[in-house]
Amino acid sequence: MSSPGWDRWCRWGRRWWLRMQQRALVVVYHRIAEPFLDPQLLCVSPQHFAEHLEIMNRSYAPLSLRALGQELQGGRVPSRALVVTFDDGYADNFSHATPLLECYGVPATVFVVSGALGPPREFWWDTLARLVLQPSSLPHHLQLTVAGQIHTWDLGSSATWTEERCQRYRDWNVTCLETPTPRHAVYRQLHQWLYSLDDYPQC
Numbered sequence: 001m002s003s004p005g006w007d008r009w010c011r012w013g014r015r016w017w018l019r020m021q022q023r024a025l026v027v028v029y030h031r032i033a034e035p036f037l038d039p040q041l042l043c044v045s046p047q048h049f050a051e052h053l054e055i056m057n058r059s060y061a062p063l064s065l066r067a068l069g070q071e072l073q074g075g076r077v078p079s080r081a082l083v084v085t086f087d088d089g090y091a092d093n094f095s096h097a098t099p100l101l102e103c104y105g106v107p108a109t110v111f112v113v114s115g116a117l118g119p120p121r122e123f124w125w126d127t128l129a130r131l132v133l134q135p136s137s138l139p140h141h142l143q144l145t146v147a148g149q150i151h152t153w154d155l156g157s158s159a160t161w162t163e164e165r166c167q168r169y170r171d172w173n174v175t176c177l178e179t180p181t182p183r184h185a186v187y188r189q190l191h192q193w194l195y196s197l198d199d200y201p202q203c
Helices: 004-021 046-060 065-073 091-102 124-133 163-168 182-196
Strands: 026-027 080-089 106-114 141-146 150-155
Touching: 046 080, 065 080, 065 163, 080 091, 091 106, 124 182, 141 182, 150 182
Parallel strands: 026 080, 080 106
Antiparallel strands: 141 150
16 A cells, blocks of 8 residues: 555656656767867767767667757657757867768767858967967966956966976866966966957957
């Protein structure tokens, strides 16, 4: 004999399960590549991406974003629906991701930044990583104006950034709790300030 409390839990569980069945999973990627540095964790290696696609095919029902939109207009969501999208429109979406997507038969939608079309150029966050975290020489006393405010940093021995030091910190990313050098402090602060601007500067 069931109790009223247990019956309520069972009804809630059934409703939760039905709601979960009526939802689509949207998986967002940025890059399929293995760069030397990836401080924003935007990259997935081609090998890992292939593993992701294998799991998608085995456990979900991949479909295009357009197909999902058509299903939603009809008031339904296919069981285990999954959509793959890419943000920013990096070239490796075409060179590295597309062959794998075609191999596994998984459709994908790429959202291209229209302001970045035309002559090849970096996104500002990639330029920032290249200038600050890759081998280079910066002034010992760095002074920059951001959003009308002057900011200064004393880089000390980090002013000269060698291949050896770059290699030592290549696995560092913004999720790490520590900020190991003044260079990393500069990167963290500049990325935060630039990200908060209304209009992202393009380089």
